[in-house]
Amino acid sequence: MTLRDKTADDSSRSWVRAVLYDATIRGWVFQGLVLIFLVLFSAWVIHNTAANLRAANIPFGFDFLNMRAGFDISQKPINYTLDSSHAQAFKVGLINTIILSALGIVFATIIGFVVGISRLSGNWLLARAATVYVETLRNVPLLLQLLFWYKAVLSVLPGPRQGYMLPFATNLSNRGLTMPRPIPGAGFDIVLWIVPVAVVLAWAVARWARRRQVATGQSFPVFRASLGLIIGLPLVVFLAIGAPLTFEYPELKGFNFVGGMVIHPELTAMLLGISLYTASFIAETVRAGILAVSTGQSEAAFSLGLRPSQTMRLIIVPQAMRVIIPPLTSQYLNLTKNSSLALAIGYPDLVAVFAGSTLNITGHAIEVIAITMAVYLALSLITAALMNWFNSRVALVER
Amino acid sequence: MSRIETDTVFVRRDFLEPEAPPPSLGGFPGWARKNLFSSPLNIVISLLMLFVLVWTLPSLIRWLFIDAVWTGTDREACLPKNGEPVGACWAFVNAKLAQFTFGSYPADQRWRPSLVMILFFVGLAWVAIPKLPRRREGVWLMLTAFPVLTFWLLYGGLGLPVVETSNWGGLLVTLVVAITGIVASLPLGILLALGRRSKLPFIKIVSVVFIEVWRGVPLITVLFMASVMLPLFLPTGVNFDKLLRALIGVALFTGAYMAETIRGGLQAIPKGQYEGAASLGLSYWQSMRLIILPQALKIVIPGIVNSFISLFKDTSLVMIIGLYDLLGSIQRNFSDASWSTPSIAPTGLIFAAAVFWVFCFSMSRYSMYMERKLNTGHKR
Numbered sequence: 001m002t003l004r005d006k007t008a009d010d011s012s013r014s015w016v017r018a019v020l021y022d023a024t025i026r027g028w029v030f031q032g033l034v035l036i037f038l039v040l041f042s043a044w045v046i047h048n049t050a051a052n053l054r055a056a057n058i059p060f061g062f063d064f065l066n067m068r069a070g071f072d073i074s075q076k077p078i079n080y081t082l083d084s085s086h087a088q089a090f091k092v093g094l095i096n097t098i099i100l101s102a103l104g105i106v107f108a109t110i111i112g113f114v115v116g117i118s119r120l121s122g123n124w125l126l127a128r129a130a131t132v133y134v135e136t137l138r139n140v141p142l143l144l145q146l147l148f149w150y151k152a153v154l155s156v157l158p159g160p161r162q163g164y165m166l167p168f169a170t171n172l173s174n175r176g177l178t179m180p181r182p183i184p185g186a187g188f189d190i191v192l193w194i195v196p197v198a199v200v201l202a203w204a205v206a207r208w209a210r211r212r213q214v215a216t217g218q219s220f221p222v223f224r225a226s227l228g229l230i231i232g233l234p235l236v237v238f239l240a241i242g243a244p245l246t247f248e249y250p251e252l253k254g255f256n257f258v259g260g261m262v263i264h265p266e267l268t269a270m271l272l273g274i275s276l277y278t279a280s281f282i283a284e285t286v287r288a289g290i291l292a293v294s295t296g297q298s299e300a301a302f303s304l305g306l307r308p309s310q311t312m313r314l315i316i317v318p319q320a321m322r323v324i325i326p327p328l329t330s331q332y333l334n335l336t337k338n339s340s341l342a343l344a345i346g347y348p349d350l351v352a353v354f355a356g357s358t359l360n361i362t363g364h365a366i367e368v369i370a371i372t373m374a375v376y377l378a379l380s381l382i383t384a385a386l387m388n389w390f391n392s393r394v395a396l397v398e399r
Numbered sequence: 400m401s402r403i404e405t406d407t408v409f410v411r412r413d414f415l416e417p418e419a420p421p422p423s424l425g426g427f428p429g430w431a432r433k434n435l436f437s438s439p440l441n442i443v444i445s446l447l448m449l450f451v452l453v454w455t456l457p458s459l460i461r462w463l464f465i466d467a468v469w470t471g472t473d474r475e476a477c478l479p480k481n482g483e484p485v486g487a488c489w490a491f492v493n494a495k496l497a498q499f500t501f502g503s504y505p506a507d508q509r510w511r512p513s514l515v516m517i518l519f520f521v522g523l524a525w526v527a528i529p530k531l532p533r534r535r536e537g538v539w540l541m542l543t544a545f546p547v548l549t550f551w552l553l554y555g556g557l558g559l560p561v562v563e564t565s566n567w568g569g570l571l572v573t574l575v576v577a578i579t580g581i582v583a584s585l586p587l588g589i590l591l592a593l594g595r596r597s598k599l600p601f602i603k604i605v606s607v608v609f610i611e612v613w614r615g616v617p618l619i620t621v622l623f624m625a626s627v628m629l630p631l632f633l634p635t636g637v638n639f640d641k642l643l644r645a646l647i648g649v650a651l652f653t654g655a656y657m658a659e660t661i662r663g664g665l666q667a668i669p670k671g672q673y674e675g676a677a678s679l680g681l682s683y684w685q686s687m688r689l690i691i692l693p694q695a696l697k698i699v700i701p702g703i704v705n706s707f708i709s710l711f712k713d714t715s716l717v718m719i720i721g722l723y724d725l726l727g728s729i730q731r732n733f734s735d736a737s738w739s740t741p742s743i744a745p746t747g748l749i750f751a752a753a754v755f756w757v758f759c760f761s762m763s764r765y766s767m768y769m770e771r772k773l774n775t776g777h778k779r
């Protein structure tokens with residue numbers, strides 16, 4: 001009797017134990033607790049926020065986007081006036097951010113690859129100069145470099161009247177880089193249409209050359225031929241139809257230039273700072289990528305009779321790219337995010353225009369910051385997706 | 400007999416000294432030929448580089464040192480002399496050095512931040528130099544007692560006069576933000592990294608979303624959020640310090656990056672370690688605390704140092720939300736009317752760059768040294 005009782009007790013206790021110590025059940029309970037905590041926390045935050053907004057008399061909502069902005073923006077790639085809405089200001093800021101990031105990525109990539117390859121050069125002076133470049137720039141905050149270019153270099157340039165005259169009627173002064181503005185005449189769009197035609201032709205030539213090389217072993221200077229096609233063909237057409245392009249030259253009137261095209265010192269400083277800074281990181285990525293390709297690869301290429309340039313292009317770079325692309329992606333993302341530092345020197349990017357002026361004028365902190373963060377998040381995710389796609393194209397296809 | 404032998408048989412008893420290489424290959428000419436002028440392209444590059452060096456270096460040195468103004472009490476010293484602009488205005492940096500270091504911390508209380516800085520560097524050396532004894536205790540002291548002591552010394556109370564954080568500034572704020580950020584982000588990063596590798600789906604999703612959101616937005620928007628939105632999130636009337644708000648933003652932001660660094664370390668631990676811990680009957684937290692994390696954290700020390708370097712540089716962004724770190728307090732002094740000359744902006748910025756550079760460069764060297772040191776244990 002007692003014995004039976006004990007077993008019954010034991011089995012019920014072991015059933016409890018089995019439930020208490022079951023990893024799956026514990027997991028769900030734990031997750032449930034975290035969920036409840038997060039829900040309660042969010043509810044608390046939302047409650048507080050609602051109370052605070054009510055107290056400050058700011059209604060939550062996105063209506064403010066349609067209100068008159070009433071502030072000016074120094075760089076307007078699209079139509080914008082004082083009477084435009086905050087939504088239009090948002091678009092201007094976004095486009096300015098994209099302009100800055102895209103140009104920055106192009107320059108940083110070029111400079112980064114040049115410096116990274118230079119660090120591995122056999123030329124002592126060049127390799128040392130590249131090392132000094134990398135170690136100096138990547139150990140100094142970007143914000144400081146931006147301020148340096150803007151405050152210490154560009155704003156101490158002479159005024160427009162005493163500015164440096166550069167070739168092609170370009171003038172460098174503290175008002176920025178002033179250039180002639182091209183005005184396309186009648187028929188200029190034909191030239192623009194020729195460009196894609198030339199690209200298609202170049203692609204066809206490359207295809208034909210590859211087939212012929214596979215069939216006969218004869219090689220063909222594809223790079224030079226396509227370069228000639230893409231630049232030469234539009235140029236010939238341009239000259240043939242009588243060069244329909246005029247320039248509007250900037251003229252000095254009073255203390256500033258009128259007409260022409262101007263790159264503001266803010267954009268110049270941002271581009272200089274952000275490209276040179278990011279290039280120092282890209283250079284390290286490139287160097288690591290090239291070092292990751294074993295020397296046996298280049299020796300094998302030489303013994304096959306490839307020239308150094310061919311070895312670089314056909315053997316080293318394709319293999320190094322696999323190592324380079326993932327960190328390069330994160331550098332591009334960093335550059336895009338760092339473009340938000342434009343606020344510090346007054347380049348009207350998304351953060352300066354929207355999270356700066358619009359936020360100050362309307363006081364809609366939550367909506368404005370949320371939109372700004374969402375935009376950067378989306379830009380980051382898009383860049384990451386594109387680079388992942390490119391990476392899967394060049395990734396090593398194993399058996 | 401012996402005489403004849405020595406006459407006829409020659410036995411060399413010592414080695415010949417090696418011949419000097421031909422003059423074209425030895426010494427500086429040989430070195431230059433090999434490293435500077437080995438091909439037509441290299442000759443062009445070297446000459447170009449030499450030209451650039453000769454063109455820039457002397458004027459740079461002139462501006463930085465020879466033409467520079469070292470002493471002076473106001474802008475008069477750094478104004479152009481006889482129509483010639485002067486070089487760097489080091490007198491400006493000299494006059495403002497205390498402000499660049501401590502901000503507007505009261506002058507009679509500056510021994511407190513100085514003491515904290517000295518204690519910090521001593522403690523750091525104790526923890527960071529591998530040969531010193533009792534480093535484990537050092538780490539615990541630095542993580543527990545030191546922050547409390549620092550808070551007391553810097554903020555005050557309990558016998559010391561209170562110094563509000565709005566008076567803190569300069570290098571002090573830079574160090575406070577960077578060090579608090581990294582220390583606070585470590586536990587957060589560990590939790591997030593474990594969460595991201597967890598088998599529990601909800602925990603995993605929460606961690607991934609948290610990490611990717613913070614990593615996808617710029618620090619400046621995080622700081623904006625911390626300074627503008629955080630007060631809205633709290634009950635009405637609760638308002639806390641601007642510096643503390645920035646610290647919360649920085650810690651959350653760095654935590655996400657730290658999580659990814661630590662996840663790298665967790666992934667580098669062989670599966671056998673997890674299985675071994677499980678077969679010893681250790682629970683999840685026991686195996687993490689005793690087996691996995693000690694190994695994983697050791698591997699990622701260089702990664703943590705690198706995160707610290709980027710955080711150290713990023714602290715300069717707090718300037719944008721109105722805190723005066725090293726860069727901010729230098730920048731603020733550009734508008735000081737009693738020093739306003741064209742040369743103070745470049746001088747101040749170069750000084751800030753030099754300070755940041757010394758910190759970041761030495762940390763990156765330390766990270767490389769640790770990487771080499773830790774690498775040996777894991778090579779098979």
